[in-house]
Amino acid sequence: MATTKLTEQNFASAIQDHDIVIVDFWASWCAPCRSFAPIFESVSENHPDIVFGKINTEEEQGLAHHFQIRSIPTLLIFREQIIIFSQAGSLPAAMLEDIIEKAKVLDMNLVREEIAKQQQSSATA
Numbered sequence: 001m002a003t004t005k006l007t008e009q010n011f012a013s014a015i016q017d018h019d020i021v022i023v024d025f026w027a028s029w030c031a032p033c034r035s036f037a038p039i040f041e042s043v044s045e046n047h048p049d050i051v052f053g054k055i056n057t058e059e060e061q062g063l064a065h066h067f068q069i070r071s072i073p074t075l076l077i078f079r080e081q082i083i084i085f086s087q088a089g090s091l092p093a094a095m096l097e098d099i100i101e102k103a104k105v106l107d108m109n110l111v112r113e114e115i116a117k118q119q120q121s122s123a124t125a
Contacts, residue, residue, distance in 0.1 A: 002041070002044065002045075002052075003024075003040060003041055003044050003052045003053065003054050004051055004052065004053045004054070005053070005054055005056075006023060006053035006054065006055045006060070006063070007055075007059070007060055007063075008060060008062055008063055011053075011055075011063060014051055014053055015078050015081050016081060018050070018051045019049075019050075019079065019080060020049070020050045020051070020077065020078065020079050020100075020103060020104065021050070021051040021053055021077070021078040022044075022050060022051070022052050022053065022075065022076070022077050022078075022100070023053045023054075023055055023075070023076045023077075023078070024036070024037075024040050024052070024053070024054045024055070024073055024074075024075055025055050025057050025063075025064060025067070025069045025072050025073060025074040025075075025076070026054060026055070026056060026057065026072050026073050027056060027057045027058050027072055028056070028058070029058075030072050030073065032072070032073055032089070032090045033072055033073045033090075035090055036073045036090040036091070037054075039090070039091070039092070039093050039096065040052060040054070040096070042093060043093055043096050043097060043100070046097070047100060050100070057069060057072055070088070071088045071089075072088070073088070073089065073090055074086070074087070074088045074089075075087050075088075075091065075096075077099070077100075077103050079103055079106060079108060079111075080108050082108070082111060082112075082115070084103055084106060084111065085099060085103060
């Protein structure tokens with residue numbers, strides 16, 4: 001699957017309608033972003049079951065601000081609408097593949113339990 005341009009108009013539906021969405025925040029002037037783009041595109045071809053979205057931070061400043069993107073490229077991985085991975089900087093293809101495999105087997109029930117504990121803990125603090 002090729003990468004998908006994500007905007008404020010289609011972002012929510014992409015996250016809601018797909019189990020795993022990997023988002024690359026980038027800008028055209030960013031040299032590391034340009035270096036990472038072919039890696040991101042190539043890895044996307046290996047995972048037709050995953051949405052690989054690209055968000056241009058210059059065009060989609062609202063999304064960049066919402067996710068507090070401070071440096072680019074930044075990669076976010078959503079699974080079942082929960083951010084399970086966030087990292088600034090370019091990744092080699094092998095490392096990205098490894099992260100994707102870990103994301104696929106992650107026990108989301110444990111993730112939701114941990115989120116609930118953290119929310120409960122902060123509510124009582």
